[in-house]
Amino acid sequence: MKPLFACVLTAALLLVSSVAQAVELKVLSGNGPRAAVRELCAQFERSTGHKIDLRFGVNPEVKLKIEAGESFDVVIGNPPIVDALIKERLVVGPRADIGRAGLGVAVKSGAPKPDITSVDAFKRALLSAKAVAYPGKGASGIYFVSLLDRMGIAAEMKPRLKPMAAEDTVEVVARGEADMVVVVATRIVDVPGVDPVGPIPQELQTHIGFAAGLSVAAKQPEAAKALIAFLSAPGAAATLKAKGVESHR
Template sequence: MTTQETSAKAAELKVFCSNSVRAVMDELVPQFERASGHKVAVSYDPAKIMLERIMGGESADLVILSAPAIDELTKQGKIVAGSRRELARCGVGIAVRAGAPKPDIGSVEALKRALLNARSIAHTSSGASGIHFAGLIERLGIAEQVRPKAVKRPGGLVGELVVSGEAEIAVQQIPELMAVPGTELVGPLPQELQVITTATASVFTDASQPQAAQALLEFLSTPAAARVFKAKGLEPA
């Protein structure tokens, strides 16, 4: 393809994503732009907030959210039937500041002790991991002891709070923890307490650039992209 042909077909593509795939998109979007000639603008938010934005009338060309969020958008007729593509899966984990002691979280009882012993715990209030964590401490019967130690953000990378010293441990989806320099991943939650989120992509029904959106979707489904997903803490679908 010549430079003139690429320029003539170039599109400005708008993408909505949950925060769990931010590190992946930061690496893959520039590659896609170079290969396709398209320009991509990505907007990030926790899945719950992004879903509210879309239901409130915002739109884009491509969306990457959790499977339940995509299911809801499908019911509302917001995305193209048949465009759904599962990209990767991730779980929730715990991280500490690099060099800090790593608590044992290898079993339900060990995790319970770690949460009770932690001086402060960072998590989101609106993100999927934060919502899960709120239910988890209720399930473990330690909510009253843990809630006062919470250092919360509506969304974003809570690993930054352990790097700054504002929290001792951080609880979030593993790719988001791994995306923060200066943190070390302790590990995933025990299987009995784990929640797996599937990053799922679809094209909007009112996309202004549906062909470019489909091209990006295909690019994100390649073996090369799968290697990036894995390196960033997600398991390719």
């Protein structure tokens, strides 16, 4: 067999083998890191030939779906959510940490950006808004509501608050139906029609973590393990940073 033909044949056989082994993974993910997760999953698809059915929701809803029996291969969520699923023997431990992000503020594109650089300035910005969106059931939303109590403005803010579903938390600002949104900063990334204002004041800041776990009933466990390793590897750090996630490494 001629050397050139042998090389071509080998390459072709490898390609056929790769296609034959390509599988589809179902990934259930919390809504916070959606921009980073979408990009990393797209990179994984390109490098492996596997396909990913990627579905987002707020963390408590993702957990409830899994507890109700929804099938999946990989879950991406806040560490306490993944840990709870491990404890319930629905996810294989230990979890793989991916990164974290703080809370941020965004306004409609072109709108004046309020001063939020201090606690007092942030309070004034909130109280001057007619409507403030936040994730009604998400970890960042729960924390934001607790901050209003801590700042002593919960009663004044109550009529201004717009608790939103996961898929509409930031988009409602782009449509002009809320003046600003307070949410984990990664959720603002890549949403058209909004401008990020910046992080909330450091004195009030918290960090929302992101981690991945393997389903105990994964249909494609080896490919799922490869995806989890890809998401949590040092090589993912640049993409995570570009999408607003501070890598755990």
